[in-house]
Each structure stands twice: as structure tokens, then as C-alpha cells.
Amino acid sequence: MDEDLKYWYLRDHKLFRTLSFKQMKQLCIIMGFKEAKKGEIIYFSSSDVPRIFVLKKGNIKIVAVDEDGNETIKDIIKKGDLFGELTLETDGESNEYAKVLSDDVAICSFLLSDFEEVLLKNPGLALSYTKIVGLKMKRIKNSYSNLISKDAKTRLVLFLKDWAEKEGTQTGNKVIIENYLTQTDIAQIICTSRQTATQLLNEMEAKGTLLYNRKEIIIADITTL
Helix, strand or coil: CCHHHHHHHHHCCHHHCCCCHHHHHHHHHHCEEEEEECCCEEEECCCCCCEEEEEEECCEEEEEECCCCCEEEEEEECCCCEEECCCCCCCCCCCEEEEECCCEEEEEEEEHHHHHHHHHHCHHHHHHHHHHHHHHHHHHHHHHHHHHHCCHHHHHHHHHHHHHHHHCEEECCEEEEECCCCHHHHHHHCCCCHHHHHHHHHHHHHCCCEEECCCEEEECCHHHC
């Protein structure tokens, strides 16, 4: 990738905005770039070459796999989000991977060792990184708390409301969400079976609460969801 394009890819991200031109250019030298298509797996936690990733375009799901092979979607990564070895430590016990949800994605990445060195040389960047990762971990923790304490229907409603707030287009009380998730994806996010997720969505459609298809989800009135 052209160095100038790398520069603007990084400059556009809130994490790197405080860096000088010289510091940004140094980052560009160690930055990797990758494009991938829907369905491609682009990261395994068990990789021998740990990396920090920055998503520049598209959507990705982080899937956690338990000892029995059951899969749960741990997080949905959107433009600007960080993922990978965010704690700056390799975790031999975790088993997760990242898979492309949208038609295509663009990703910047850094070797973990290179990124640690950059943070050591730039205390301001290290502080910003700590804040961003801390907020991300808090959000994931809150998500797990909801999974433990609420039933499947409530978890689905909370997920839809959160998705609508972050990515929906609202006209009055009506919200339209561009849909890049299958019913299986939604089931894995709210930790229930696909059959249960499908049944709950069908019940909402029958009541006129929402309309679900592969391209979009239309919520008739977000205030009564």
C-alpha cells in the first residue's frame, strides 16, 4: 500500500490523532494492510504471530469457542474498532477467531511487539490506548452481565435497541437497520439457539413490531420495542 494512503488511514483514527507527522510516518513503516471478503477468517487467538488490528472498513464478528466446540459471538467489530491481542499479552487459554460479516473489509495491523515499542515511546498514545481498550472491555463485561441476568426475549430486545441506536436510520420512531447478521449470528450474540432466535423474531413480525430480512431490519416504533 502507498505510504501516503497508510498515513491518512491512521490519521483518520482517534487513537493516532495526537501523534506528530514524523511519528505517524514511523507508524506507517511498521503497519500492515489487508483486505478480505465476506466469510473469510482473518484472525485466530492461537496465532504464533500476535497482532493488534484496526478495522478501517466493514464489519467483523469475534467468535469465542468453548471446550465443547460451542460458538458465541463475543463482539461485533465496526469501523474504527480495535481487536486482536488488546491486553498486549498472548492468552494461551482463549480460543477465538475473527470472521468477516460485510461484503468486504479493510484492516490495518501491527505486530504486537512493534506496537508495544511504539506505546513505550509515546506515553500520550499509551494513555489513549488504555482508555479505549478499558471502555471496550467494560462494554463487553456489561454485555455478559445482561446475558446472565435476563431471558432470551429481553436479551434480543436489548440487542436490537443497541444496534438501532448505533447504526440505525431513524425517522420519527421508525428505525431501519442495514442487516449484515444472519439469524444464527443473532442467536450466538444473545446466547440462545437459532430456533429460539427465529421464533422470537417471527413473534415480533407477527405483532407488527419489526420486519426482518437479509438486507434490513425495520423497527416500526423503537419506543415500543
